[in-house]
Amino acid sequence: MKWVSATIMGAAMLISGAAGAVPYTLMFERDDDAGAGQELVFRSYASYGDLSNNLNATDVFSPINIASNFSTTGLTWDGSRYLLMFERDDDAGAGQELVFRSYTTYENLINNLNGSDFFSPINISANFSTTGLTWDGSRYLLMFERDDDAAAGQELVFRSYATYDDLINNLNGADFFSPINISANFSTTGLTWDGSQYLLMFERDDDVGGGQELAFRSYATYDDLINNLNGSDVFSPINIAGNFSTRGLMALVDWADPPNPVSLPSTLTLLVAACLSALGHAALTRIASPDARP
Ligand SMILES: [Ca+2]
Numbered sequence: 001m002k003w004v005s006a007t008i009m010g011a012a013m014l015i016s017g018a019a020g021a022v023p024y025t026l027m028f029e030r031d032d033d034a035g036a037g038q039e040l041v042f043r044s045y046a047s048y049g050d051l052s053n054n055l056n057a058t059d060v061f062s063p064i065n066i067a068s069n070f071s072t073t074g075l076t077w078d079g080s081r082y083l084l085m086f087e088r089d090d091d092a093g094a095g096q097e098l099v100f101r102s103y104t105t106y107e108n109l110i111n112n113l114n115g116s117d118f119f120s121p122i123n124i125s126a127n128f129s130t131t132g133l134t135w136d137g138s139r140y141l142l143m144f145e146r147d148d149d150a151a152a153g154q155e156l157v158f159r160s161y162a163t164y165d166d167l168i169n170n171l172n173g174a175d176f177f178s179p180i181n182i183s184a185n186f187s188t189t190g191l192t193w194d195g196s197q198y199l200l201m202f203e204r205d206d207d208v209g210g211g212q213e214l215a216f217r218s219y220a221t222y223d224d225l226i227n228n229l230n231g232s233d234v235f236s237p238i239n240i241a242g243n244f245s246t247r248g249l250m251a252l253v254d255w256a257d258p259p260n261p262v263s264l265p266s267t268l269t270l271l272v273a274a275c276l277s278a279l280g281h282a283a284l285t286r287i288a289s290p291d292a293r294p
Pocket residue numbers: 033034035036039065066067068
């Protein structure tokens with residue numbers, strides 16, 4: 001894809017704080033299979049400004065033990081539930097390759113409590129993979145990317161569903177091929193709507209340094225997203241560890257009063273404090289951090 005110059009990018013970062021004031025969760029998964037507590041990370045940011053500039057991030061390792069033949073591919077909040085999406089690494093038939101796990105609260109998501117799993121009847125094409133999921137206030141958007149690089153109009157698909165039942169049961173979905181031509185060395189890894197903008201996340205396929213591997217593209221409207229119009233790119237300063245990848249991006253909009261933010265439970269703060277206190281931040285980052293640190 002065509003990236004903006006560093007100068008324009010810097011200007012975009014300066015004004016980015018004016019966009020949605022909702023918190024964001026950025027999800028990372030370890031590339032190789034590992035045990036519970038060592039492979040899935042939820043990173044919290046208070047705002048888009050913090051997300052795009054990687055400021056004041058808080059990491060929590062999930063106790064989820066992801067099956068060795070599945071990977072996470074999306075995360076969203078729809079006002080009633082948190083949805084975590086898993087896809088089988090190898091191609092399989094309908095009802096065997098895509099799972100939606102729902103949690104009713106953020107605490108349950110973070111602590112992996114009381115999750116409910118649904119296998120989707122979707123049969124994903126052998127040459128495509130899911131790369132994002134979001135509720136935007138009007139529809140669920142499920143994003144698919146072709147596994148191999150292709151030209152504009154042939155590699156990125158947005159499938160929309162009007163209701164949760166339609167999403168879960170794969171009913172009445174409408175597909176749109178995006179005109180985006182994804183660079184051969186990048187892939188989509190997340191999609192969200194924060195009440196003010198759509199954010200499409202791209203990660204470079206190979207590991208590189210901070211400022212060169214993670215990009216957020218923003219669109220003001222659904223039409224702009226679908227038609228790839230007026231997008232604005234910002235490279236994140238995050239240096240993703242060579243053995244982790246981004247897997248999901250979730251804006252926490254209060255859907256009863258958009259675009260105001262969800263009020264996260266104070267117990268979450270306590271949980272994070274307890275976690276950091278128990279392990280020590282240095283120890284936590286040493287054990288396994290999605291950030292590459294010297
Ligand atoms: Ca595992």
